[in-house]
Amino acid sequence: MTVDQLPLRRSTPSSQQRRAEAEQPLVIIVDDDASVREALSELILSAGFLPVSFTSTRELLDADVLESPGCLILDVRMPRTSGLDLQHHLAKNGNPKPIIFLTGHGDIPMTVQAMKAGAVDFLTKPVRDQTLLDAVITGIAVDAKRRADAVIVKRNVERVETLTPREREVLREVARGRLNKQIAFDLGISEVTVKLHRGNVMRKMEAASIGELIRTWETLPAPMRQA
Numbered sequence: 451m452t453v454d455q456l457p458l459r460r461s462t463p464s465s466q467q468r469r470a471e472a473e474q475p476l477v478i479i480v481d482d483d484a485s486v487r488e489a490l491s492e493l494i495l496s497a498g499f500l501p502v503s504f505t506s507t508r509e510l511l512d513a514d515v516l517e518s519p520g521c522l523i524l525d526v527r528m529p530r531t532s533g534l535d536l537q538h539h540l541a542k543n544g545n546p547k548p549i550i551f552l553t554g555h556g557d558i559p560m561t562v563q564a565m566k567a568g569a570v571d572f573l574t575k576p577v578r579d580q581t582l583l584d585a586v587i588t589g590i591a592v593d594a595k596r597r598a599d600a601v602i603v604k605r606n607v608e609r610v611e612t613l614t615p616r617e618r619e620v621l622r623e624v625a626r627g628r629l630n631k632q633i634a635f636d637l638g639i640s641e642v643t644v645k646l647h648r649g650n651v652m653r654k655m656e657a658a659s660i661g662e663l664i665r666t667w668e669t670l671p672a673p674m675r676q677a
Contacts, residue, residue: 475590476520479503480510480536481552482528486575490523490582497583499590507531507539516545519597521570521589523582526553526560534560537567546596548589552577599669606666609655610674617654620647622675624660625667 477494479501481487487503494501500520504510506528524533531539533551540547551564554575561572570592571585613621616637623633630648634641657663667675 473519474500475593476515476518477501477523477586477590478510478515478518478520479523480505480507480528480533481523481525482506483525486525486552493579493582494586497586499586507533507536510536511539516540516547519590519593521548521550521586521593523550523552523586526551526564534564534567537564537569541567548592550582550585550589552582603669603671606655606669607671607674609666610670612654613651617647617651620644621651621655621663621667624648624651625664625675 477499479487479490479494481490481503482505484505487505491501491503502513502515504513507524508531510516522536524536526533533549533553537549540549546568548570549564549568550570551572552575553560553572564572570589573582573585610618610621619637620633623636628636630641630644634644637644651657652663655663655666657666
């Protein structure tokens with residue numbers, strides 16, 4: 451059997467390749483105009499980004515893409531559910547996906563509403579290619595920072611959960627700027643015990659200084675800090 455006669459082996463993506471693809475920013479386009487979707491997809495591809503397009507917000511919500519890193523390009527006015535409705539839906543469900551709005555019918559109140567709700571930009575069709583790409587780059591950067599911040603918060607929450615109830619009390623008082631003797635008085639324990647708990651907190655939270663410990667505390671969700 452010659453080399454040419456050997457059966458071809460189709461290479462399958464490695465887990466590392468699949469992970470890299472999953473982490474690649476996705477530019478999600480939602481517009482009911484096929485020509486707009488096609489033009490935007492070509493532009494996004496030409497800039498080295500990965501586009502995926504949908505004809506409606508319902509079609510988007512039925513797909514499994516919203517948790518992917520990246521940003522959204524939304525037409526404001528679409529049948530049934532508008533881009534502004536989708537923005538509200540995502541915010542309500544804890545997904546502050548960066549959104550770039552495109553419209554041919556934009557007005558000032560609509561723009562204000564979208565920007566107040568956290569839109570990256572509100573652009574009127576037809577839009578210059580570079581203007582849109584600049585907005586996309588900003589949206590992807592905003593999403594990357596949000597995801598990085600979320601990783602830090604998750605890590606710090608997990609560390610707090612290793613603390614005993616008393617250590618959490620001491621952490622809360624240290625974050626308020628209270629001295630050891632003040633904490634001891636407030637909690638009805640000795641100053642030596644406060645120092646012991648404080649040392650345990652520093653070790654478990656992996657904080658090298660009180661300043662770092664306080665900064666870590668400030669990243670925690672408000673309900674956890676107020677509990």
